[in-house]
Amino acid sequence: xxxxxxxxxxxxxxxxxxxxxxxxxxxxxxxxxxxxxxxxxxxxxxxxxxxxxxxxxxxxxxxxxxxxxxxxxxxxxxxxxxxxxxxxxxxxxxxxxxxxxxxxxxxxxxxxxxxxxxxxxxxxxxxxxxxxxxxxxxxxxxxxxxxxxxxxxxxxxxxxxxxxxxxxxxxxxxxxxxxxxxxxxxxxxxxxxxxxxxxxxxxxxxxxxxxxxxxxxxxxxxxxxxxxxxxxxxxxxxxxxxxxxxxxxxxxxxxxxxxxxxxxxxxxxxxxxxxxxxxxxxxxxxxxxxxxxxxxxxxxxxxx
Amino acid sequence: xxxxxxxxxxxxxxxxxxxxxxxxxxxxxxxxxxxxxxxxxxxxxxxxxxxxxxxxxxxxxxxxxxxxxxxxxxxxxxxxxxxxxxxxxxxxxxxxxxxxxxxxxxxxxxxxxxxxxxxxxxxxxxxxxxxxxxxxxxxxxxxxxxxxxxxxxxxxxxxxxxxxxxxxxxxxxxxxxxxxxxxxxxxxxxxxxxxxxxxxxxxxxxxxxxxxxxxxxxxxxxxxx
Numbered sequence: 347x348x349x350x351x352x353x354x355x356x357x358x359x360x361x362x363x364x365x366x367x368x369x370x371x372x373x374x375x376x377x378x379x380x381x382x383x384x385x386x387x388x389x390x391x392x393x394x395x396x397x398x399x400x401x402x403x404x405x406x407x408x409x410x411x412x413x414x415x416x417x418x419x420x421x422x423x424x425x426x427x428x429x430x431x432x433x434x435x436x437x438x439x440x441x442x443x444x445x446x447x448x449x450x451x452x453x454x455x456x457x458x459x460x461x462x463x464x465x466x467x468x469x470x471x472x473x474x475x476x477x478x479x480x481x482x483x484x485x486x487x488x489x490x491x492x493x494x495x496x497x498x499x500x501x502x503x504x505x506x507x508x509x510x511x512x513x514x515x516x517x518x519x520x521x522x523x524x525x526x527x528x529x530x531x532x533x534x535x536x537x538x539x540x541x542x543x544x545x546x547x548x549x550x551x552x553x554x555x556x557x558x559x560x561x562x563x564x565x566x567x568x569x570x571x572x573x574x575x576x577x578x579x580x581x582x583x584x585x586x587x588x589x590x591x592x593x594x595x596x597x598x599x600x601x602x603x604x605x606x607x608x609x610x611x612x613x614x615x616x617x618x619x620x621x622x623x624x625x626x627x628x629x630x631x632x633x634x635x636x637x638x639x640x641x642x643x644x645x646x647x648x649x650x
Numbered sequence: 651x652x653x654x655x656x657x658x659x660x661x662x663x664x665x666x667x668x669x670x671x672x673x674x675x676x677x678x679x680x681x682x683x684x685x686x687x688x689x690x691x692x693x694x695x696x697x698x699x700x701x702x703x704x705x706x707x708x709x710x711x712x713x714x715x716x717x718x719x720x721x722x723x724x725x726x727x728x729x730x731x732x733x734x735x736x737x738x739x740x741x742x743x744x745x746x747x748x749x750x751x752x753x754x755x756x757x758x759x760x761x762x763x764x765x766x767x768x769x770x771x772x773x774x775x776x777x778x779x780x781x782x783x784x785x786x787x788x789x790x791x792x793x794x795x796x797x798x799x800x801x802x803x804x805x806x807x808x809x810x811x812x813x814x815x816x817x818x819x820x821x822x823x824x825x826x827x828x829x830x831x832x833x834x835x836x837x838x839x840x841x842x843x844x845x846x847x848x849x850x851x852x853x854x855x856x857x858x859x860x861x862x863x864x865x866x867x868x869x870x871x872x873x874x875x
Contacts, residue, residue: 399719400874416871418653421722432716432875436664441717444660448653448721493722 349408350375350495350527351396356405358391358551365391367551369405373529378521378541380559381531382627383548389531390428392548393499396529397426409495422448427488429481429500438475438483439468442490449491456520457490463512464505477504485513489520498530510534514541535624545623547630555630559623566621566629567603570596575614579607586629598629657723657731658738661710668706671743674699675750682766690759693769699743703788707736707795708802715803716875725870729796733863736792744784748777772848783852790859797866804873 351373358366366388373379381389394400395407398414398421407413414420433441438461446452461468464482466475472483485501502510518541521528532538545562547555555562566586569576573595586598598621603611611618621629662668678699682692710732718728751767754760759768768774773783802810846854 394874397720398724401872416724416726418722418724418727421724422653424722426720428720431720434664434713434717435666440663444663444717445721447656447659448723 348375349373350410351529352406352408353392353396354406356392356395356407357403358388358395358400359403364551366395366402366548369548369551369553371546371553371556373527373544373546375527376525377543378517378528378530379544379546380535380538380542381529381546381548382533382535384631385533387548387631388551389548390499393426393428393497393529393531396495397421397424397497399426422450423493424495424497425449425488425491425493426497427484427499427501428497429484429503431480431484433472433480433483435471435473437468438466438470438472441472441483442468442487445487445491449493451492451524453490453492456492457486460486460489460516463516464509478506478509481505482509489516492520492524492526494526496526496528498528498532500531500533502532502534510537514538517541535627536622539623542623545627547627549631549633554633555627562623562626564602564620565626566598566600568596568598568619568621569611569616570594570619571611571614571616575616578614579610579616598625653723653727654731654734657718657728658735660718660721660723661714661732661735664714667709668739670702671699671739674702675746679766683760683762683764686764687762690763690765692764692766693773696747696766696769699747700787700791703736703740703743704791704795704798706739707732707792707797708799709795710735711796711799711870712803715799715873719875725873726867729800729867729870732796733793733866736796737789740785740788740792743788744781747773747784748781751780752777772851775848779849779852783848783855786852786856786859790855790862793859793862793866797862797869800866800869800873804869 349372351371353369353371356366356369357364369388369392381392383389391400395402396409396414398416401415407415409420410423412420414424436444442454442457442461446454446457458468461482464479464486466479466482466486470479472480475483481502481504485498488496488498488501502513505513514537517528530538530541539559542559545555545557545559546553569580571594573590573593576595576597580597580599584600586600588598589596603618608618610616678695679692682695686692686695714732715728719725723731747767751773754764754767759765773780775783798810798813801813805812
């Protein structure tokens with residue numbers, strides 16, 4: 347798989363803080379990757395640099411094989427839909443018409459149909475739109491541009507659940523027909539989890555997790571039930587979190603479960619719940635995940 | 651279609667500002683006709699048309715830049731595409747001013763002996779000189795407005811104040827030098843500046859426009875949105 351985005355040793359310093367600190371990531375072409383992290387983690391700064399709207403302090407950034415900064419060969423093949431996009435005082439239809447001039451693969455039919463789905467009228471002035479409607483406009487431009495690299499930064503801020511589902515459905519449908527590289531930053535992790543092939547988690551300017559979504563989905567399991575039975579199953583294994591309430595315990599155990607583990611859990615009356623992507627990201631942001639899984643985890647017993 | 655032309659089209663998507671141009675002239679003319687009934691010298695009101703070009707340049711950068719870059723234009727293309735639009739507007743507006751000046755001459759000042767489009771020394775020569783001087787002056791102001799808008803976008807209010815203060819310092823220092831050296835920059839009798847003809851002054855303003863354009867480009871190169 348060829349890398350559509352390749353970042354090496356990227357650092358962005360501002361006067362009083364470091365937004366990105368020696369970041370290195372690779373995003374394969376034709377994938378949808380989630381860019382996750384807390385507020386102020388550095389996601390938007392990274393996306394702005396990828397889109398050529400911001401400059402790195404140091405490091406190398408390659409998009410479609412070249413630096414995006416002031417490079418129109420790259421920029422015309424890239425679209426960046428961001429939550430806080432500032433628009434001139436124009437109408438929705440005028441913004442879409444302008445976008446159609448810049449993107450060679452622009453699909454006017456898709457743009458109209460998306461506006462209909464989101465309930466946004468083309469003759470409305472953008473500065474009169476609600477926050478959700480402005481997000482819908484950003485999504486419409488991002489999808490209808492059919493750019494080889496599509497960057498979404500919190501694209502559905504202010505959108506209701508129905509509109510968000512429309513976005514997921516339309517993104518997947520269009521992606522299936524016109525594969526491209528999508529990097530999507532979001533806080534609604536579990537809601538969007540099914541979209542992602544890869545996950546990148548940034549915290550305080552550093553990459554704390556960069557893995558395939560499928561690998562992460564089975565990486566940890568919450569084991570709940572009688573304390574002694576929980577200890578019997580999880581004893582000696584890496585653990586992220588332990589809770590105990592009376593004779594009951596709940597432990598997040600790292601690593602895959604074997605058929606024997608499942609049988610032992612069933613016979614002991616234990617509940618096994620795979621950790622959701624959001625829970626894994628929370629753990630990653632809390633610094634629990636380390637490069638070597640065996641190091642840094644608790645292994646003591648809960649009921650001792 | 652080159653990106654410069656796409657940017658110029660994008661700037662025109664918001665037509666309200668540009669539609670002000672044809673409205674501004676008759677308004678300034680009407681004010682001039684009423685207030686300068688006795689002196690017949692209303693050319694000072696024409697300056698509002700020129701100043702509006704600086705405002706246009708400033709607004710185009712301030713309002714259109716973030717979405718322009720989001721559409722995949724580079725800073726360089728956005729800048730020169732916008733300058734291209736300013737140049738086209740200045741060319742057409744200069745032509746309109748030239749035509750109106752010819753009508754003013756032919757009608758004896760609109761039947762009122764009025765001087766609105768005939769500005770002593772600057773815009774009072776043959777048609778091509780009027781066109782060239784108007785075009786160069788309008789474009790220089792547009793380029794100045796763009797630079798102003800970029801400074802404001804890049805460094806905010808404090809930066810803009812520093813920018814204005816620096817210009818005031820340059821002007822004051824220049825005036826002090828001229829006064830100290832007893833140079834005669836403006837000759838009242840001949841109505842000329844620093845011994846230049848109107849076309850010579852147009853050349854100097856053209857050089858200034860190139861300088862403004864280069865300064866604006868140097869400033870926009872590191873703008874972030």
